[in-house]
Amino acid sequence: MSKDLKDKDRHTQERRGPVEDDETEDYGSVYNKAEEHDDSTENIYSIGSLHSYNSSFTSLQISGSIPPTVADFRWSPDVLSAFDKLPALNSDDVKTLNSFLGLSLTSRPVDIKNFLVDFQRNPDHYTLLRKLTQQLKSMGRGDIVNAMHKEKAALRWLGPALPEEHLIRDIVPSLWVPLTVKLSLSHREGYDWKWLAEQLSISRDFIDLWEQQGGVPADNVMKTWQVKVSEATVGRLFDLLIEHREDLAAML
Template structure:
């Protein structure tokens, strides 16, 4: 009998995040200044248009799963017949097996597909919906494929539900001054936060990225993990990898 661990996509406690980054509690900060009427619901906070980059940089044009990642795939529970059929159907690929398929074989076959880059993110999303986040986590070990995979967390999850054990390192690292300027102030500008708030938070010190993300999350329903990933992946892949 096949045994494998199903990964829940629902809320979990913070101490359950070792193997899967999920959601838990909101981050209430009584010292966080209200942005009130200074930023209206009709502002550009609610009209941010983020496009998933599908262009292929020359350095990744010949992307292949590394030996270490293939080894990790080989030690995961096989895809059931139903899972394999669902994934093939979802990706528009023919169903070729009437028995469980090894994760390694399935992903190695996808590696040679001409549309693999457009398939990867859709595949990761579908795997999460099937409860196979274990495969998504293993895929993320291949850093060269990160921009096409999307986040490990469910893309639709709101950033306010990010667990503290992830929220803290994310906001601290984003708050540090970046040599090329891609830090919290850059993100605030991408989110169209008014300049006077950026100046205020800079004077206050502390962890300004925390205030940037909170300002975004309280003003728009589009403040999701998937949206944040798409913003970060272009300039701060190190931070996108945390998601």
């Protein structure tokens, strides 16, 4: 076996993640691209075939009122336009959302834009958004979730575009590499790989060692954390990043 193949095999074993993606893309080729990152959520979450339906909508009925903790947001024209292009929620989808979220929708197919605009008028909108996105993903409607994530001001309420239970060790290389590269870059307020390592209770000795070694230290942080399968999930990582590193949370 050639030296290159041996090196690649060793890297695959260390990653313990999927290799069906672009495993051949190394850190050197993407390091300079990290600052140019825009939106990695596109095409990460795959969905099955969808069908179009005529839509009809009845106002939602949700009780209670919990105000948002940060600035309000409204769907922007561009995002509303994206909603308009999506297939409607079919009758089965409507029944599922009625049951799961305690909504009162017509039993007929529902137009996505009208649904989300009307949903936003309800007092529990902010507290239910993340629950809504989780349910949409489980229903195979990742197209709706990805469209919602185009509204950057809504990110903290939406949660990640990937399934929340998705294990860190199973993140594909095309996301793992730019995420760890960006996290390895020094942050002016200190919210970089060392901050994340501290949040994950990683020993200071490891942090000092990785700092001496250089390279992409966030890769070491993530690999060390990923062995804690019960907690090392996309949902948990999103919650850690969202308050101080929205740019990185948005990649999930």
